[in-house]
Amino acid sequence: MRKLRQWTSLVVFALVAGIVQAAEEAHWSYAGETGPEHWGELSEAWSLCGQGTQQSPIDVGPAVPARLPPLDFDYRSWAESVVNNGHTVRFDVAPGSILHVGVNRYRLVQFHFHTPSEHRRWGMPAPGELHLVHKAQDGTLAVVGVWLVPGHWSGGTFSSLWGVLPGQEHRRFAVRALRIDPDDLLPTRRDYVYYRGSLTTPPCTEGVEWFVLTEPVEVPSGLLLRLSEIMGANARPVQPLNGRILLRSR
Numbered sequence: 001m002r003k004l005r006q007w008t009s010l011v012v013f014a015l016v017a018g019i020v021q022a023a024e025e026a027h028w029s030y031a032g033e034t035g036p037e038h039w040g041e042l043s044e045a046w047s048l049c050g051q052g053t054q055q056s057p058i059d060v061g062p063a064v065p066a067r068l069p070p071l072d073f074d075y076r077s078w079a080e081s082v083v084n085n086g087h088t089v090r091f092d093v094a095p096g097s098i099l100h101v102g103v104n105r106y107r108l109v110q111f112h113f114h115t116p117s118e119h120r121r122w123g124m125p126a127p128g129e130l131h132l133v134h135k136a137q138d139g140t141l142a143v144v145g146v147w148l149v150p151g152h153w154s155g156g157t158f159s160s161l162w163g164v165l166p167g168q169e170h171r172r173f174a175v176r177a178l179r180i181d182p183d184d185l186l187p188t189r190r191d192y193v194y195y196r197g198s199l200t201t202p203p204c205t206e207g208v209e210w211f212v213l214t215e216p217v218e219v220p221s222g223l224l225l226r227l228s229e230i231m232g233a234n235a236r237p238v239q240p241l242n243g244r245i246l247l248r249s250r
């Protein structure tokens with residue numbers, strides 16, 4: 001009996017190892033043969049990257065003014081850890097930070113960076129973009145995109161996270177008491193453009209609620225330089241709208 005149990009756990013271990021390996025087999029990047037134009041061919045599970053019709057990012061141009069609920073950022077927790085996963089620098093967030101949009105409630109799960117920005121402003125990329133990734137109880141993802149531009153900045157959250165950006169890849173670092181203050185991370189005006197899109201990285205899953213803030217936030221230019229030094233250029237090209245209409249809060 002004991003032997004059987006040992007054997008069983010070996011099989012479980014092998015299975016888990018197999019899954020990890022399979023997940024790692026399809027390598028993707030932002031250039032060349034594993035770049036964005038090929039993501040859809042690199043794995044069957046990533047076909048939406050090539051054939052999806054509601055993909056992100058997009059060029060945020062003309063949008064229809066609409067009566068949209070305000071974004072209510074009730075962030076009360078902190079970042080627990082940071083990892084440079086070879087594609088981006090991601091901070092994972094402790095439970096307790098909520099985004100309310102009308103009757104919908106999403107928990108802030110993680111935030112990460114792109115240099116240059118993925119969403120364009122009337123055709124132009126910004127030097128950087130912050131993605132605040134939230135999840136509803138039913139699994140729906142809501143991502144808030146914030147353009148980052150160099151300029152004045154008053155310290156706070158960006159200053160704290162600048163100090164802990166990891167150059168080393170694939171290692172998770174614990175971060176202590178990195179409070180996430182929406183007043184630091186977000187511009188004063190929280191007007192936004194809403195559309196339905198996707199993850200901007202494989203597997204490019206659709207059904208993501210996107211809220212792109214129309215006003216950028218100013219951060220120190222050194223922070224943008226450091227991020228792009230660590231991550232390289234990690235922006236997926238803009239995707240066709242395919243008839244999607246952008247809505248602008250007013």
Ligand SMILES: [Zn+2]
Pocket residue numbers: 112113114131200
């Ligand atoms: Zn992102």
